[in-house]
Amino acid sequence: MTQMTSMKRRQFLAGSAALGALALTGAGRAFAQEFDIPAPIGPINADGPFRWLDSGDQKATFYKAFFPEYAKARDIEVVYDGLPWNEINQVLPLGIRNNTAQDVFNLPLNMPPAYAVKEGWVQAYDDLIPDIETWKQGFPAGAFLEGLNVFNGKTYGLPYTSARVSSAFTLYNRTYMNDAGYDPEATPLTWDDFRAAAMKVTEMNAGRAFGFIIGGNQVNRWWDACRTLAQTNGLACGDRSIGNGIDFRTGEFVFDADEVVGAVELLLALKADGSIFPGVMSINAPQARAMMPQGAAGMILQGPWNIPQWERENPNFDFGIAPTPGQGGYTIVGSLASASNTMFINSKSKNASIAADVFHYLGTEEGQIAWGNVVGSSDPPIFPKAVEQSTMSDRSKKALQMFERTIRISPNPFARNPELASVASVYQEPTPNAPQTIQGLFTGQTTDIKGN
Amino acid sequence: MSATNKALDAAFKTAKDNGANVSRDDLVFPNWDPSKDYVASDYEAL
Numbered sequence: 001m002t003q004m005t006s007m008k009r010r011q012f013l014a015g016s017a018a019l020g021a022l023a024l025t026g027a028g029r030a031f032a033q034e035f036d037i038p039a040p041i042g043p044i045n046a047d048g049p050f051r052w053l054d055s056g057d058q059k060a061t062f063y064k065a066f067f068p069e070y071a072k073a074r075d076i077e078v079v080y081d082g083l084p085w086n087e088i089n090q091v092l093p094l095g096i097r098n099n100t101a102q103d104v105f106n107l108p109l110n111m112p113p114a115y116a117v118k119e120g121w122v123q124a125y126d127d128l129i130p131d132i133e134t135w136k137q138g139f140p141a142g143a144f145l146e147g148l149n150v151f152n153g154k155t156y157g158l159p160y161t162s163a164r165v166s167s168a169f170t171l172y173n174r175t176y177m178n179d180a181g182y183d184p185e186a187t188p189l190t191w192d193d194f195r196a197a198a199m200k201v202t203e204m205n206a207g208r209a210f211g212f213i214i215g216g217n218q219v220n221r222w223w224d225a226c227r228t229l230a231q232t233n234g235l236a237c238g239d240r241s242i243g244n245g246i247d248f249r250t251g252e253f254v255f256d257a258d259e260v261v262g263a264v265e266l267l268l269a270l271k272a273d274g275s276i277f278p279g280v281m282s283i284n285a286p287q288a289r290a291m292m293p294q295g296a297a298g299m300i301l302q303g304p305w306n307i308p309q310w311e312r313e314n315p316n317f318d319f320g321i322a323p324t325p326g327q328g329g330y331t332i333v334g335s336l337a338s339a340s341n342t343m344f345i346n347s348k349s350k351n352a353s354i355a356a357d358v359f360h361y362l363g364t365e366e367g368q369i370a371w372g373n374v375v376g377s378s379d380p381p382i383f384p385k386a387v388e389q390s391t392m393s394d395r396s397k398k399a400l401q402m403f404e405r406t407i408r409i410s411p412n413p414f415a416r417n418p419e420l421a422s423v424a425s426v427y428q429e430p431t432p433n434a435p436q437t438i439q440g441l442f443t444g445q446t447t448d449i450k451g452n
Numbered sequence: 453m454s455a456t457n458k459a460l461d462a463a464f465k466t467a468k469d470n471g472a473n474v475s476r477d478d479l480v481f482p483n484w485d486p487s488k489d490y491v492a493s494d495y496e497a498l
Contacts, residue, residue: 251476
């Protein structure tokens with residue numbers, strides 16, 4: 001008997017709507033097909049309902065389908081909570097303190113795993129999965145890393161979704177771009193091509209559509225776009241926390257590198273050309289995303305989560321995917337495994353045998369394919385083979401395979417010295433920081449391009 | 453740039469004052485080749 005969560009009604013209704021929409025898509029097929037729940041890896045000793053907490057979204061679509069079948073197969077009760085991050089950040093520390101936290105959870109955003117280990121929130125699961133070393137070898141190299149999900153040689157976190165994802169690759173209206181004479185899938189754009197194509201699309205549509213759109217009032221989008229554009233032209237720097245903007249070869253900030261300045265100047269040139277959708281400063285990233293299928297612009301630089309959404313909601317929208325414009329340099333991300341999706345077992349859990357059983361399944365090819373079938377390219381499985389074999393759309397697969405070729409994993413300072421978490425917790429970027437500076441340059445509030 | 457460096461240096465100082473064993477050198481990885489994934493063996497080779 002599976003009991004769903006004590007979510008608020010509003011959240012439940014939102015989730016139900018999502019389930020309804022998914023029935024029309026490839027992901028919907030995964031719901032129709034039953035999960036093939038394997039035999040348990042060992043004795044299942046349930047003590048009360050098995051409780052799982054994560055940040056929901058697309059993950060919830062998987063667990064709402066998977067857990068009912070899993071619970072039935074194991075004859076246990078499962079309670080799944082998919083909560084927004086701001087609620088996890090409040091509810092989980094309280095639950096740990098009161099001894100009411102879920103059996104399995106992801107950590108609050110910005111909480112270093114080293115802290116959770118040190119404070120005794122979580123337990124290692126090496127002794128809970130038989131022959132765990134063989135199981136771990138099924139993961140791609142770099143998934144398990146001392147300092148991130150392994151501490152003192154013991155395995156604490158489950159790294160089951162990939163962070164080898166770009167948040168600023170090229171998604172484009174195929175009709176507009178082909179009519180303008182460009183085929184970025186066949187010939188990836190350089191910066192000059194990007195500018196010329198944006199101008200041509202704008203000209204050809206005579207005010208009805210523009211070359212490029214960006215969610216400009218969402219300040220992080222400016223740095224994501226410029227950093228990624230700069231990296232494809234040769235910049236090498238980290239993308240997060242105290243490593244954001246640092247070239248790890250020297251340990252120095254490179255916010256004022258020529259490649260970054262060039263990327264900012266490129267966007268300013270598009271603006272001067274009149275090639276950018278005029279209302280970008282009043283829209284955020286989801287709003288910019290929603291305007292692409294309406295034909296507002298020829299190109300956007302965003303992430304793979306656009307793909308299933310457009311395919312589901314705008315099945316007639318003919319769009320293509322291509323690398324970020326540039327000279328073919330690598331996009332850099334800070335880890336192979338998604339840190340925010342990494343799951344941990346409560347140190348006080350009386351259902352750790354169940355947690356390990358689910359972890360094991362999610363770390364098998366079978367579990368990874370099932371994950372890819374339901375979640376698609378939004379939170380991709382960490383096994384590249386599972387991408388190939390899943391039922392996600394060919395376009396989603398193509399995007400994730402492109403990431404394998406064009407994205408590289410940088411050093412992660414926290415893996416080297418977990419104590420850096422204490423630096424990250426007190427570090428405050430001065431204002432204006434890089435995203436604010438770029439946004440200010442775009443709106444004309446500042447003209448000092450190297451000001452940061 | 454200098455403001456960002458100062459802010460990071462200040463964060464390191466606060467962390468150290470609070471007892472953390474950290475250094476700006478922890479952010480230097482001379483063996484990083486940005487065209488390759490940085491993996492466990494690279495950390496070991498530092």
